[in-house]
Amino acid sequence: MNMERIIFLLLFGSTAIWFAWRVFMTKSMIRSALSLLASMVAIGILFLVMQAEFLGVLHIMMMATEMTIMAIFMMMFMMDPGGMGDMDMSHQKKYSSVFAFLSGASYAAAILFTQWPITADAVPAPAQQNHDLGIELMQRSMMIFETAGVSILVAMIAATATALSFNSVNK
Amino acid sequence: MWILLIGLYLFSVYFLSVLERRMVYKKWNFAAPFSTLAFLLVQEDVKPHQRDRIFYETAPVLFIAAALMAVGVLPFAKGFIITGLSTGALFINAAFAYIMVAIVMAGWAPNGVYSMIGGWRFLAQLIAYSMPIVMAITATVMRAESMSLVNIVASQTHLWNIIYQPVGFVLFYVAAMALAFLPPFDLPLAPGELAEGVWAEFTGVKLLLFRLGRLMLILSLSLAVTVLFLGGWEGPLLPGFAWTFIKTILVAASFFLCGQYVPRVQHDDLLEWSWKLLTPLALFNILWVGILLLL
Numbered sequence: 001m002n003m004e005r006i007i008f009l010l011l012f013g014s015t016a017i018w019f020a021w022r023v024f025m026t027k028s029m030i031r032s033a034l035s036l037l038a039s040m041v042a043i044g045i046l047f048l049v050m051q052a053e054f055l056g057v058l059h060i061m062m063m064a065t066e067m068t069i070m071a072i073f074m075m076m077f078m079m080d081p082g083g084m085g086d087m088d089m090s091h092q093k094k095y096s097s098v099f100a101f102l103s104g105a106s107y108a109a110a111i112l113f114t115q116w117p118i119t120a121d122a123v124p125a126p127a128q129q130n131h132d133l134g135i136e137l138m139q140r141s142m143m144i145f146e147t148a149g150v151s152i153l154v155a156m157i158a159a160t161a162t163a164l165s166f167n168s169v170n171k
Numbered sequence: 172m173w174i175l176l177i178g179l180y181l182f183s184v185y186f187l188s189v190l191e192r193r194m195v196y197k198k199w200n201f202a203a204p205f206s207t208l209a210f211l212l213v214q215e216d217v218k219p220h221q222r223d224r225i226f227y228e229t230a231p232v233l234f235i236a237a238a239l240m241a242v243g244v245l246p247f248a249k250g251f252i253i254t255g256l257s258t259g260a261l262f263i264n265a266a267f268a269y270i271m272v273a274i275v276m277a278g279w280a281p282n283g284v285y286s287m288i289g290g291w292r293f294l295a296q297l298i299a300y301s302m303p304i305v306m307a308i309t310a311t312v313m314r315a316e317s318m319s320l321v322n323i324v325a326s327q328t329h330l331w332n333i334i335y336q337p338v339g340f341v342l343f344y345v346a347a348m349a350l351a352f353l354p355p356f357d358l359p360l361a362p363g364e365l366a367e368g369v370w371a372e373f374t375g376v377k378l379l380l381f382r383l384g385r386l387m388l389i390l391s392l393s394l395a396v397t398v399l400f401l402g403g404w405e406g407p408l409l410p411g412f413a414w415t416f417i418k419t420i421l422v423a424a425s426f427f428l429c430g431q432y433v434p435r436v437q438h439d440d441l442l443e444w445s446w447k448l449l450t451p452l453a454l455f456n457i458l459w460v461g462i463l464l465l466l
Contacts, residue, residue, distance in 0.1 A: 028223065030279050037272065054318075057258050061265035064272050065301070068294055071275070082282075084221070126257040130318060 008049045016042035027083025033071035037063055053126040054133060176251060179412060180242060184386045187423055191386075194427040211379035219281040219372045226280035231377040234273035235384035241266035241391040246320055248404040248411030259320040260308050263395060264301070267350055270388060271297040274359055274369055277381070281372030289368025292438060293352065293359035299445035300349040306453035307343035310336050310460040311399045324403030331402040335463070338456040340400045342449055347392040347426075349441070351385070354430030358438055393422035 019039035023032050040063040047056030075081040078089070124132065137145060188204040218227070244259045244266075246252035256262050271294060278290015312318050314335065315326035333340045349356040359369045370381055397403060397418040404411030436444075 030276075031223070031225070034226075034272070034276065053256065054258050054261065057256075057261050057265050061261065061268050064265070064268035065298055068272055068275050069298070072291060072294060082223075127317065127319065130258065 005049055009046060012042045012045045012049065015039075016046070027080075027086070027089075029074040029078050029081040029083070030071050031083070033067050033074060036070075037067035040067065051123045051126075052129065054130050176247065176253065179247060179251075179416070180390070183390050183416065183419065184383070186420060187386050187390055190420065190424055191389075191427055194424070194431060207382075208379065211375060211382070214375040214378075216375040216377070219283060221282050222372075223280040223282070226276040227377075230273050230277035230280055231373065231380035231384070233269060233276065235380045235387060237266050237269035237273060238384045238387035238391060240269075242387055242394070244320065245391060245394045245398055246324065246403065247394075247415045249321065251404075251412050251415075252321070255319065255321060257317070257319045260312050260318040260323065260399075263320075263391070264305055264308065266391075267304070268297075268301065270350065271301075273384075277373070278359070278369045283372050285365045285367075285371050286369050289359040289361065289365050289371075293369065295438075295442055296349055296352070296356065296358060299442050300346040300449075303342040303346040303445065303449040303453045304350065306450070306457060307336075307339040307346070308399065310339045310453075310457050313457070313460050313464060320398050324398055324405070327402040328405060331405075332400040336400075336456055336460050338452055338459065340396075342453050342456065343400065344396060346445075346449065347396060348429065349445075351388050351392050351426070353389070353426055355433040355435045356441065357430075357435065358441065361435065364435075389423055389426065390419070393419045393426065396422045 016039045019035045019042065022035040023039065026032050026035065041060055044056045044060035044063065047053075047059055079085075080087040080089070123129075185204055188207075189199070189201055192203050193199050241263045243253040244256050244262050246255065274293045274297075275290045278286045278288075278293070280286075311323050311326075311332055314332065315323040317323065317326075327335075352359050359365075361368050365371070370378060373381060394415070397415055401418050401422070404415045406414035409417075
């Protein structure tokens, strides 16, 4: 791995962590959601730095709509979405910080003590990666992805159906 | 080469703004873009009270950056491209998604009712209309067996996609107008109802960035229609980039023309059409192309 790539990995890795930190440090719900989006974009750029073009672009694309939808739901359900009323919406601070520290430490330990397989010497060209990914999705992993896709679709239809009021159904 | 390419993009944006003005005022005015530019550059920067400072400053920049990124991967001719990505067809979708993020930010930031309604409206509009866009692009990718935009043009040498998959073309065309919030889909701005909605509280350079970004967006979408469905730079006699330019300008002119004669669509109708009509049609289009490919 060359030097430039390591520098970019460190740069965008720390950007991701910084924005993840901002998610919890702001009182505005919209800022919080879009900070999470920025963090996710930084992770998408990490994919690009590691020459996984398709995964990176896909990650960056999906997160834009997901996080903005999350933003509108937080705005609808929170009492003080703009954070202008100076309302403290956090709770159980001690428990959550202890839990966060422990889980972070266990992730770090898992990363450090795992015997990672030797990384590939050469990365396939982006077009070849797209091809390989397609073959993988349509052969070995097809069952997993189809199951996940159908379950999400069912959940979406069920959620919409339960959200409809009786009056609108009976009309 | 680079200078030529950048010159071509700048000229296209200039010509689009002249064209849009011609369509609205029925009169050619070739100096208007320059006077508007000069005016917006020196206009006083009026800032709303209790705005979200970060979003207010970043939204216009993100808007134009997203539009520029989409333009950056679309080829004008073979070799006439800023970055030829092998996932280009996916990348333009990613760039268009950030148009929505920028508009939602711009709607939220000024702490105004009209802009916020405009911003959230556009969220619903883009999510509904990005489905037909993504699925129409998928069908062109299926035919080219590649996500590279250069290969997609190459796959249309014998038969343009507008004839091969007409349903996909109509879907992409309509959804592109909705994405660029051109009339009749100009719900986030809605002059007369929301009084310029999202942009109402922006002045000076920020408004200039929005307007330039909008022109870039129209350019990128009409270029995308050309590349994906109208055979890109294929054409007799003239050099490739000239054909792309002519087709792109014609597509943009047809966008403006549609907007003049069709009344603004109501918000709930707009969403209903997309989810209940366009999305199933887009799935049908994928099936159609799949059958044609297997025959």
